[in-house]
Amino acid sequence: MRVAVVGTGYVGLTTGMSLAECGHDVVCLDIDAAKIVGLQQGVMPFFEAGLADAVVQMSKFGRMRFSAAIPAELERADVVLCAVGTPPLDDGSANLVSVRSVAETFLAHATSSAVLVVKSTVPPGTCDSLDVPRIAHIPEFLRQGTAVADARRPDRIVVGSASDDVRLVMTELMQPFINAGVPMVYTDLRSAETTKYAANAFLATKISFINEIANFCEVIGADVKSVIQAIGFDARIGPAFLRPGVGYGGSCFPKDVQALIAKGKAEGYGFRILPEVHGVNLAQRERYYQKLVALLGGDVAGKRVGIWGIAFKPGTDDIREAPAVYFIERLLEGGASVIAHDPLAHERIRERFPSLMLAASPLEVTQQVDVLVRLTDDPSFPPIPEGLLFVDGRL
Incomplete structure (x- = not known):
C-alpha cells in the first residue's frame, strides 16, 4: 500500500x-x-x-x-x-x-x-x-x-x-x-481514543501509588524494596512500574493525565484519582529536592551539585518534563553550581541551560562535586564513590 x-x-x-x-x-x-x-x-x-x-x-x-x-x-x-x-x-x-x-x-x-x-x-x-x-x-x-x-x-x-x-x-x-x-x-473511534489515555493514566497511577507507599515506608521504617518484591509476585499486580523515586516525566504521561482530566471536566465528569496522581508526581520532585537541601545543611548556595541523568528516562535524549530540569532550575536559582552528565541528552539540555556545566563521563561529575543526585537509572552509571554525599532519585 x-x-x-x-x-x-x-x-x-x-x-x-x-x-x-x-x-x-x-x-x-x-x-x-x-x-x-x-x-x-x-x-x-x-x-x-x-x-x-x-x-x-x-x-x-x-x-x-x-x-x-x-x-x-x-x-x-x-x-x-x-x-x-x-x-x-x-x-x-x-x-x-x-x-x-x-x-x-x-x-x-x-x-x-x-x-x-x-x-x-x-x-x-x-x-x-x-x-x-x-x-x-x-x-x-x-x-x-x-x-x-x-x-x-x-x-x-x-x-x-x-x-x-x-x-x-x-x-x-x-x-x-x-x-x-x-x-x-x-x-469504535471513541473507545480507541480513550484506550491510549487510559493506558498512560494507569501506568502513571502505578508510579504515583508506589511513590506514596515508598514515602510511607520511609516514615515508619519499612523496606520499600521488600514490599515491592512481595507485591510484584502477585500476578494481578506484577513488578512493572513499581520503581519509586522522583516521579514520571516525558512527553506522554504528564500531558496525557492532564488532558484526560481536562476532557472529563469539559464533559461534566470530575476525575477523583487522576488529579491526585498528578499532584503526587509534582510533590515527589520537591520531596527529593528537599532531601538534597537537608543533606547540604539547609542551603544549596555555593554548593557543588552533580546530577546523573538529564533525560526523563534512559535510552532517550528527551528532556520534556524531566525531573532533572526541575532540579537544575531550583539549584541554579538557589545559588548552587551544577555539573551534569547523561549519555544522550547533553545537546537538548544545553538548549535549555546554555551555561550549564556538562561532564563527559559520570566519574568526571563525582570528582568535582559536594553531593551527587541520580535522577535516572541508566545502566552506564557506575557504583557511587564511597564517602560521597548521595541522593538516589531512582530507588
Missing part, C-alpha cells in the same frame, strides 16, 4: 519505518523543509536506539522517502497517517490545531478512497469532530528507548473505525502484524 505519514517526530518516523519494513511504500512528510533535508541525508531529528539504521536501510531499499510536498503526496496515498503533536494548552487540554490542519489538507487533496488514520494522541470525540468520511484511529503505544522493538512487535494493535470498509483497509495495512500473531482489537 502507498502510505503517507504526516509528521516526522518520534511517532511518525518509527511508525513509518515499521510499515516500510512490512513492505509498504512509505513517504514521511513534514512542513519543516530543513528536517526533511536532514532525513534525506540520514540525519535523525532525535535519538532513538536503532531507528537511524532502520530508516537508512528502508530508504536504500526504496520503501521509505521524505518530502515536504504534502498536498502532492496525499494525492497518491492509499492511507494517510496523522502523526503530529498534540501539546498541552494552558488548561491541560490537548492542542489539536495540527491534527485539524492535517485533516483539512487530507480532505482537500486525498482521493475519495483514501483513509485518514490518526496516530496522534487525541481526546475522545476528536475523530468524529474532524468530519472525515473514511477515518480510523490507531493509537500508538511506543516506549522511548525501545520504540523500534515496540513498533516491530507491538503488544497489541487497536483499530478504531466507524465502518466495516475502513476496518478492512486497516486489516490490509496491518496484515503482516496479524500474520505474526499480534493481537488486534477492533472497536
Whole structure:
C-alpha cells in the first residue's frame, strides 16, 4: 500500500519505518523543509536506539522517502497517517490545531478512497469532530528507548473505525502484524481514543501509588524494596512500574493525565484519582529536592551539585518534563553550581541551560562535586564513590 505519514517526530518516523519494513511504500512528510533535508541525508531529528539504521536501510531499499510536498503526496496515498503533536494548552487540554490542519489538507487533496488514520494522541470525540468520511484511529503505544522493538512487535494493535470498509483497509495495512500473531482489537473511534489515555493514566497511577507507599515506608521504617518484591509476585499486580523515586516525566504521561482530566471536566465528569496522581508526581520532585537541601545543611548556595541523568528516562535524549530540569532550575536559582552528565541528552539540555556545566563521563561529575543526585537509572552509571554525599532519585 502507498502510505503517507504526516509528521516526522518520534511517532511518525518509527511508525513509518515499521510499515516500510512490512513492505509498504512509505513517504514521511513534514512542513519543516530543513528536517526533511536532514532525513534525506540520514540525519535523525532525535535519538532513538536503532531507528537511524532502520530508516537508512528502508530508504536504500526504496520503501521509505521524505518530502515536504504534502498536498502532492496525499494525492497518491492509499492511507494517510496523522502523526503530529498534540501539546498541552494552558488548561491541560490537548492542542489539536495540527491534527485539524492535517485533516483539512487530507480532505482537500486525498482521493475519495483514501483513509485518514490518526496516530496522534487525541481526546475522545476528536475523530468524529474532524468530519472525515473514511477515518480510523490507531493509537500508538511506543516506549522511548525501545520504540523500534515496540513498533516491530507491538503488544497489541487497536483499530478504531466507524465502518466495516475502513476496518478492512486497516486489516490490509496491518496484515503482516496479524500474520505474526499480534493481537488486534477492533472497536469504535471513541473507545480507541480513550484506550491510549487510559493506558498512560494507569501506568502513571502505578508510579504515583508506589511513590506514596515508598514515602510511607520511609516514615515508619519499612523496606520499600521488600514490599515491592512481595507485591510484584502477585500476578494481578506484577513488578512493572513499581520503581519509586522522583516521579514520571516525558512527553506522554504528564500531558496525557492532564488532558484526560481536562476532557472529563469539559464533559461534566470530575476525575477523583487522576488529579491526585498528578499532584503526587509534582510533590515527589520537591520531596527529593528537599532531601538534597537537608543533606547540604539547609542551603544549596555555593554548593557543588552533580546530577546523573538529564533525560526523563534512559535510552532517550528527551528532556520534556524531566525531573532533572526541575532540579537544575531550583539549584541554579538557589545559588548552587551544577555539573551534569547523561549519555544522550547533553545537546537538548544545553538548549535549555546554555551555561550549564556538562561532564563527559559520570566519574568526571563525582570528582568535582559536594553531593551527587541520580535522577535516572541508566545502566552506564557506575557504583557511587564511597564517602560521597548521595541522593538516589531512582530507588
